[in-house]
Amino acid sequence: DIDRAWWKEAVVYQIYPRSFNDSDGDGLGDIPGIIEKVDYLADLGVDCIWLNPVYESPGVDNGYDISDYRAIMDEFGSMADWEELRDALHERGIRLIMDLVVNHTSDEHAWFVNSQSGKDAEYRDYYWWREGRDPEKTDLDPEDYDTPDDVEEVPPNNWESFFGGPAWAYDDQTGEWYLHLFDERMPDVNWETPALREELFEMMEWWLDHGIDGFRMDVINLISKPDGLPDGEDPTVIVEGVDKFVNGPRVHEYLGELHDRVLDGTDSMTVGEMADLSIEEAKRYVGEDGDGMSMVFTFDHMRLDMTDAGRWSHRESSPRELKESMTHWQEGLADEGWNSLFLNNHDEPRQVSRFGDDDEYRRESAKLLATLLHTLRGTPYIYQGEELGMTNYPFDSLDEVRDVDTIKNVRAAQKSGRLDESDVMDLVRYRTRDNARTPMQWDDSEHAGFTDDEPWMPVNSNNDHINAEDARDDPDSIWHYYRDLISLREDRDVVVYGDYDLRLPDHESLWVYTRTLEAEGEDDTLLVALNFGGDETTFEPPADLAGDSAEILISNYDVNVDAVESTTLQPWEARVYDLA
Numbered sequence: 279d280i281d282r283a284w285w286k287e288a289v290v291y292q293i294y295p296r297s298f299n300d301s302d303g304d305g306l307g308d309i310p311g312i313i314e315k316v317d318y319l320a321d322l323g324v325d326c327i328w329l330n331p332v333y334e335s336p337g338v339d340n341g342y343d344i345s346d347y348r349a350i351m352d353e354f355g356s357m358a359d360w361e362e363l364r365d366a367l368h369e370r371g372i373r374l375i376m377d378l379v380v381n382h383t384s385d386e387h388a389w390f391v392n393s394q395s396g397k398d399a400e401y402r403d404y405y406w407w408r409e410g411r412d413p414e415k416t417d418l419d420p421e422d423y424d425t426p427d428d429v430e431e432v433p434p435n436n437w438e439s440f441f442g443g444p445a446w447a448y449d450d451q452t453g454e455w456y457l458h459l460f461d462e463r464m465p466d467v468n469w470e471t472p473a474l475r476e477e478l479f480e481m482m483e484w485w486l487d488h489g490i491d492g493f494r495m496d497v498i499n500l501i502s503k504p505d506g507l508p509d510g511e512d513p514t515v516i517v518e519g520v521d522k523f524v525n526g527p528r529v530h531e532y533l534g535e536l537h538d539r540v541l542d543g544t545d546s547m548t549v550g551e552m553a554d555l556s557i558e559e560a561k562r563y564v565g566e567d568g569d570g571m572s573m574v575f576t577f578d579h580m581r582l583d584m585t586d587a588g589r590w591s592h593r594e595s596s597p598r599e600l601k602e603s604m605t606h607w608q609e610g611l612a613d614e615g616w617n618s619l620f621l622n623n624h625d626e627p628r629q630v631s632r633f634g635d636d637d638e639y640r641r642e643s644a645k646l647l648a649t650l651l652h653t654l655r656g657t658p659y660i661y662q663g664e665e666l667g668m669t670n671y672p673f674d675s676l677d678e679v680r681d682v683d684t685i686k687n688v689r690a691a692q693k694s695g696r697l698d699e700s701d702v703m704d705l706v707r708y709r710t711r712d713n714a715r716t717p718m719q720w721d722d723s724e725h726a727g728f729t730d731d732e733p734w735m736p737v738n739s740n741n742d743h744i745n746a747e748d749a750r751d752d753p754d755s756i757w758h759y760y761r762d763l764i765s766l767r768e769d770r771d772v773v774v775y776g777d778y779d780l781r782l783p784d785h786e787s788l789w790v791y792t793r794t795l796e797a798e799g800e801d802d803t804l805l806v807a808l809n810f811g812g813d814e815t816t817f818e819p820p821a822d823l824a825g826d827s828a829e830i831l832i833s834n835y836d837v838n839v840d841a842v843e844s845t846t847l848q849p850w851e852a853r854v855y856d857l858a
């Protein structure tokens with residue numbers, strides 16, 4: 279009676295190709311570089327790779343600006359290289375999912391080039407072209423928009439881009455504006471146009487025919503824009519318009535169509551990246567009567583350390599808030615739907631720097647966070663380097679930052695007075711997506727074994743002690759601990775399918791829960807105790823659970839018989855008890 283699926287049992291490893299491994303010395307990672315590391319991935323024991331975009335792209339947003347969905351970016355290799363990678367992974371029993379970016383394309387995509395060429399162009403309706411408005415009839419200030427001197431216009435509505443500034447760009451060729459929720463070189467495609475949808479579905483089928491195992495769907499809950507493109511009306515939001523275009527009116531119709539047309543009957547997985555989502559909304563995507571998506575990436579827990587001023591702000595958040603937020607999703611999707619478990623990715627700072635202690639207790643806290651992600655209910659995602667406990671990078675100035683999102687948002691926040699000059703670098707160091715994008719630390723050599731030449735992003739100098747070579751040689755390393763957690767998942771159904779029950783909900787630093795599975799004649803229970811912080815804490819397994827048979831299955835401190843008896847948890851100690 280277990281509702282099994284390969285993607286529930288899998289551990290997914292995310293590869294950001296630009297920063298993973300460079301095979302040809304141009305300073306950028308590439309697909310042959312990944313092929314060199316497939317044995318590394320197999321040794322770690324992961325079941326599935328999520329590859330960030332490798333398609334042809336001018337690289338404004340590191341590949342999220344796609345100019346040809348069916349070609350590989352030259353710097354990353356060829357289609358033949360990609361096929362070799364797919365086969366190398368599949369031979370080792372590792373599946374491959376690809377990033378699907380269908381909210382927008384690059385402005386260099388042939389559709390957009392045609393679309394821009396004239397009001398009657400064949401592909402005009404593949405994008406959102408609209409006339410501007412008379413500023414007198416709006417609250418908008420023409421000064422805020424970039425138009426030629428003789429054009430006194432403001433855009434069709436007040437929406438803003440996630441990268442800062444307006445979501446509309448004025449185009450000289452036809453005197454109209456086009457919509458871009460991200461960079462202006464990333465125009466939003468128009469899903470209202472049936473021919474556009476058809477092209478995207480065929481493209482997805484083409485990749486499935488090429489043997490991939492699923493898609494990670496980029497900002498997929500932004501694809502439906504409401505009729506008439508009304509102004510955003512919610513004064514509390516940071517990005518004006520999100521109340522209109524997030525989870526828009528036709529999104530489920532589109533995704534239902536996509537599912538019936540492309541995915542139904544395949545055994546592929548889909549994970550939808552979803553900004554701003556409630557449990558009720560999530561169920562419409564992944565629930566029993568939903569759109570058939572396997573799981574969602576949600577971001578509540580990535581917002582705990584922000585104020586109402588959004589991403590470019592900072593507040594201290596507590597372990598208890600993290601526990602409450604993730605518990606809310608554990609419980610919310612307990613009966614239908616499925617969670618994705620992650621604490622970092624290519625858009626977020628390194629998890630050990632953000633949620634752990636990347637200094638004195640780096641090793642212990644990295645292992646504690648791993649224990650959490652691999653023993654909650656859902657599918658764990660490992661972001662490259664996480665298994666080594668890689669940390670944030672000590673950025674000195676904005677000149678070292680490559681990320682378009684950081685650069686533009688910092689500028690916009692400064693302009694609007696939301697961000698003081700003196701806070702900029704602290705915030706950049708804390709928040710920038712580039713923290714995740716420094717090269718993978720393979721060894722302790724000058725360029726960390728990532729490249730022979732200058733890497734496109736600086737290598738963190740802590741590669742002298744944080745690197746894959748040392749980690750593999752050290753049985754007590756974070757890397758070996760990840761392996762153990764991955765095998766535990768393979769051995770015990772309870773890790774994948776067991777119910778989650780929170781204990782000691784009011785404790786400030788302890789996160790304690792059980793996972794219980796009563797199915798197929800099996801009766802299995804694990805108890806997880808995590809001490810979130812640098813102080814010792816007393817912990818006695820709840821009386822109804824503690825028994826003579828309790829033993830510690832896995833821990834980030836020396837496991838011995840005494841440890842079971844001990845009621846003191848060390849700084850950042852994590853224990854998984856077997857109560858079977």
Ligand code: TEU
Pocket residue numbers: 339342379440441460496497553589624625683711
């Ligand atoms: O990110 C979408 C997204 O909303 C964020 O996580 C984003 O990094 C941030 O909010 C911007 O302010 C996805 C991709 O993961 C990201 O790398 C892309 O830049 C973005 O979509 C556009 O494709």
